[in-house]
Amino acid sequence: MGDSSDGSSNAAPSAQPKATAKSSNGFFGRIVKAISTSEEEVNEQAQTSHNPRPQTHGMINLRRMRVEDVAIPKADIIAVPSSITKSELVDVFRETGLTRLPVFEGTLDTPLGFAHLKDIALKYGFNGSGGEFSLSEMLRPLVFVPPSMTIGVLLTKMQTERRHMALVIDEYGGVDGLVTIEDLIEQVIGEIEDEHDAEEDQLWVMEAPGCYLAQAKMPLDEFEAEAGRKLTAHNDVDAEDVETLGGLVFTISGHVPARGEVVAHPDGTEFEIVDADPRRIKRLRVRFAEAQDG
Template sequence: MAAQSAPTDPENPVSTTESNSNQSRTSSTGWFDRIKAAFSSKPVKSPTIADTPAPAAQMPPAQRPGMVNLRRMRVDDVAIPKVEIVAVPTDIKKDDLVQVFRESGMTRLPVYKGTLDTPVGLVHLKDFALGHGFNGKGGERFNLKKMLRPLLYAPPSMPIGVLLQKMQSDRMHMALVIDEYGGVDGLVTLEDLVEQVIGEIEDEHDIDEDVFWTQSAPGVYIAQAKAPLDEFEAAIGMRLTDEEDEEEIDTLGGLVFLLSGRVPARGEVIEHPSGAAFEITDADPRRIKRIRVRLPSAVPAKTEA
């Protein structure tokens, strides 16, 4: 899955996605006509091998992307958890904002007053760059409030098809998920929703398909759940399975599933008996997609009260 928001045409937020979809379909039916059809009383056609990429066609039916997900899945099924949201306060300095844009790779950042539970809007990299340059030097006097754009809000129980239509009509790419008490519960992007229909959209923030893991810091790895476990163990120089389990587990995701006994949620941390920690950075209700692995040397020591 991608970062919060990838660069797109700011004048037409859905043009890039819509163009790609038009190139891949064989019928003349419009993209949003197909979305409307998903909510009609007519039965929804299940994806077929001809309709989906080869990897998706090989998935069990319950895991395949498709139009039926627009009604079946809810916003909280695809939103990233609150702890993973990259946001900035209203009183952030210009140089600090440049640093957040640079380190996160995001083009849109939620802005809050005091805490994230009090969002006031979002800041777009394009608006900042036009006034101050990409490096934050030169241009007019820095005033974050003048650059704020409105945010879209959605309840966690909203069907993703409804939110997708709302994003299209309001020309927005990002929405904050608000719980019953008015607090922020997560964040969802246009890309997150579209991926549930057409499959995974890889961008520059995703690990290459042929690269199963990358080292982001000493003792810290970002890995795909399908990474071969024996190869990963060889790379980190430690065993993560015993002799009884090694014949049953082939992938890193399989190991995490065995440890938790279920499909863990995004943002959840699963501890390994060795002291290593597996943080789920990308997952849906059916499968684990990406994991941040912290080896024992990189896991902060717990302090007793």
């Protein structure tokens, strides 16, 4: 693993010319061009921008953001052991909605590669045919990168090597996080929603009286009107500074909560983080006090 990590950090610079030559007129070509822009030009672009508000995405992130800034923490990585059976593996794919899963031996610090749902479907189909199951024969290689690598260098490397997933390796050779090519591109063009993301038009659903499952981007005033509660009526919450449900939770907690974390509102309401990444909350469950008592 140590050799793979070193190779990841050394291979990226030499890969840039190839990527530029192949896609100089396309999206990745513009990305590579942005990576090669001098620091002075990037700073000048930021200073002369007509938009005074800081942007959460854009080409400038390719140079200023590092892998550790966008990687999924180790505790949140969904991975499977090499001893997993075919039916168990299919269940994990089905329950998570993921198409790629890291495979490890013993612990996650000994990764072997990753399993792709497409490979399972093509070889074994959906009716159990295809012979005896062998996960090791279908493993695809992972990219190993240090947390200090800029996301622009990693994006170029992943494009050149045609890899969609990378593991972040710490100084001791252990796994520290995971990043996908989608995570990197989102830092340039903004969030990418696919068929597994929550429906854009359905911002909330009532699971039970006093219990709601909602998207973090739901306007707070709309949620308050639906729930019949005023969540910004408390002294610790300034209504002028909060526009969305996720923004309210961020304000109360003072940080970006991790998946599974429960944040308590001053009035007793609980916010359970259902889906989140290191940068933002995506979905959460709201339980009012009466629902907790029930």
